[in-house]
Amino acid sequence: MREVRVNLPGNGYDILIGTGIEEAVVSFFTDADFSSRVLVISDTNVGKVYGEKAAELLRRAGKQPSLHLVPAGENSKSLEEAEHVYTKAISAGLDRKSAIVALGGGVVGDLAGFIAATYMRGVPFVQMPTSLLAQVDSSVGGKVAVNHRLGKNLIGAFYQPKRVFIDLSCLATLPKRELSTGLGEIVKYGVISDEAFFSYLEANCDSILAVQPEPMEHLVVRSCEIKAEVVTQDEKEAGLRAILNFGHTMGHAIEKETHYVRYNHGEAVAVGMMGAAYLSRELGLVGDAEVTRLRELLLRFSLPIQAEGCTEDGMMAAIFHDKKTINGNVKWILMEGIGRVRAVTDVPENVVRKCMRLIISN
Numbered sequence: 284m285r286e287v288r289v290n291l292p293g294n295g296y297d298i299l300i301g302t303g304i305e306e307a308v309v310s311f312f313t314d315a316d317f318s319s320r321v322l323v324i325s326d327t328n329v330g331k332v333y334g335e336k337a338a339e340l341l342r343r344a345g346k347q348p349s350l351h352l353v354p355a356g357e358n359s360k361s362l363e364e365a366e367h368v369y370t371k372a373i374s375a376g377l378d379r380k381s382a383i384v385a386l387g388g389g390v391v392g393d394l395a396g397f398i399a400a401t402y403m404r405g406v407p408f409v410q411m412p413t414s415l416l417a418q419v420d421s422s423v424g425g426k427v428a429v430n431h432r433l434g435k436n437l438i439g440a441f442y443q444p445k446r447v448f449i450d451l452s453c454l455a456t457l458p459k460r461e462l463s464t465g466l467g468e469i470v471k472y473g474v475i476s477d478e479a480f481f482s483y484l485e486a487n488c489d490s491i492l493a494v495q496p497e498p499m500e501h502l503v504v505r506s507c508e509i510k511a512e513v514v515t516q517d518e519k520e521a522g523l524r525a526i527l528n529f530g531h532t533m534g535h536a537i538e539k540e541t542h543y544v545r546y547n548h549g550e551a552v553a554v555g556m557m558g559a560a561y562l563s564r565e566l567g568l569v570g571d572a573e574v575t576r577l578r579e580l581l582l583r584f585s586l587p588i589q590a591e592g593c594t595e596d597g598m599m600a601a602i603f604h605d606k607k608t609i610n611g612n613v614k615w616i617l618m619e620g621i622g623r624v625r626a627v628t629d630v631p632e633n634v635v636r637k638c639m640r641l642i643i644s645n
Contacts, residue, residue, distance in 0.1 A: 285500070287507045289423065290515045291443060298423060298447040298507050300500070305340055308411075308448055312344035315445065317407055318380040321348045322372050324395040326355040329387040329413050333453070337386050337411060348384075349375040353394065357543035360390050360429045362438065368398050382407040382445070388414035388461075389421035389548060393436070396427025400442035410447040415457060415465025416549050418449045419472075419506035424514040424527075430543070434601070435535045441519050449503060454494055459585070460547065462494065466584040467530075467549030469502055471556060472509045474577065475526045478622030480505055481580070488583045526624050529616040530556030533642065536601035540593040553586035554642050561638035562630060563618040573621055589644040598639055599632075 284301035299307055312321075321341050325334050330352040341348040351371045353359040372383070383406055385395035392410055399408035412422035428439025454462070466484075473481030483501070484491070490498045510527065517524040534555030537546060546554075560577050563569045581588055602613055613635075615627045 285504050287504065287511050289443070289511045291518055294443045296444055296446050298449060298511070300418075300449040300451065300503055300507065302450065302452045302496075304448055304450050308340045309344045311409075311446055311448075312341055312346055312382075315382070315407070316380065317346070317382045318378050319345065319347050320376050320378070320381045321346045321384060322368075322375055322377055322381065323348050323350045323384045323386050324368060324391055324398065325350065325352055325386040326359065326388070326391050327352050328355040329391070332456075333386060333413060337384065341384075346382075353391065355390075357390055357430070357538070357548075360394050360436075362429055362431075365394065365398060365429055368394070369402060372398065372402055377402065377406065379403045379406060382409055384409045384411060385422070385444075386411045386413065388412065388417045392417050392421050393426075393428050393439070396425075396442055396444070397429050397439055400427055400440040405442070408442060408444045410444045412447070412449060413453040414461055415454055415503075416461070416468055416547075417465075418454075418503050419465060420468040420510065422447050422449070423507055423510045424524075425518070435538055435543075443518075449507075451496070451500060451503065454499055457494070462492070463585045464547035464549030466491070467553040467556075467581070467586050469506050470577070470580055470584070470586075471527075471529050471552065472506050474556065474618060474621060475529050475616070475624045476509045476513075476622060477505070478620070480509075481576075481621050485576070485580055488580075492584070525614060525626055526616055528614075529618075529624055530554075530559055532602060532613060532615060533558040533598065533639070536598040537590045537593055539601045540597045541590070545592055546587070546590065550587050551590070553581050554588060554590045557581070557588045558638050558642045559615065559617055561641050562615060562634065565634050565638060566617065566627070566630070568625070569618045569620060573618060576621060577618075589642050591644045593643050595636055595639050595643060598643075599636070 287298040383399040410422040425443035428436035534552040
């Protein structure tokens, strides 16, 4: 088992990564100062496979778990669905020291974290991510939110979990598309922070796609290390943490334009990274070589580099509703090379539109 520490003053926590981590889960809940009642939130796909297993671990720890399943998919990240979960929490008798457990992918983690942050003004929160995307990204760092019809993640909070349990054995049965969407965020970490990691992805593409244990452990551990380093320095996105948004400005616009059903998050981010790479090249920050390396790696991981079902004007409108846009100024995270990025706020609209056209599939 590997551990990564998110070292935040007053609310730091450990990420436990490995296979066969059941005893660590039981031990944690046995020793934690939580009430006996626990609410496990999962979705209709993951809950059928892992819901009862998680509940049994909690019972072994002396807890009384309730399991609540939300419909699988991005549409469950809504205030309407949150109200159903609040009702379940109240009906199950959860108090201020009752833990809420997120068992699933990024949607479940964001929704459950939002519930934990707001139910009785905040109750303990534990992440058990089952998808690659959630394991390397959304389960770490404390960003929790629901969507609004006008934009993604506009209603939320910074709320750190008490612990993150990452069971790598969940990846063995992950559908190919879910593997690829997680790889989109993993590629991002190489671009923003670690060229050696990016090169590792290039050199080990085949074994990664075959979900071989050693490279998968390295991918998850290194991704968590990079995110933990960033979050430790900037918990609430006052500065450095913005680099984690590389590819997300256009990516979120793509998700909104396609109504959150055509593309998984990592797929939209992959297209958004290409848009950011084209912007970087247009502004003279990188050359063709860096753009080509990124494009080829995304393609090898079966990720899209263009988006269907989007319009230039629709994406522009979505960007200006994005939470990263302040006083009408868009903060773009752009490449200075593989492993280095910078924030730029003065990108001319005509340049943005030119690069958008390169990622919109006609």
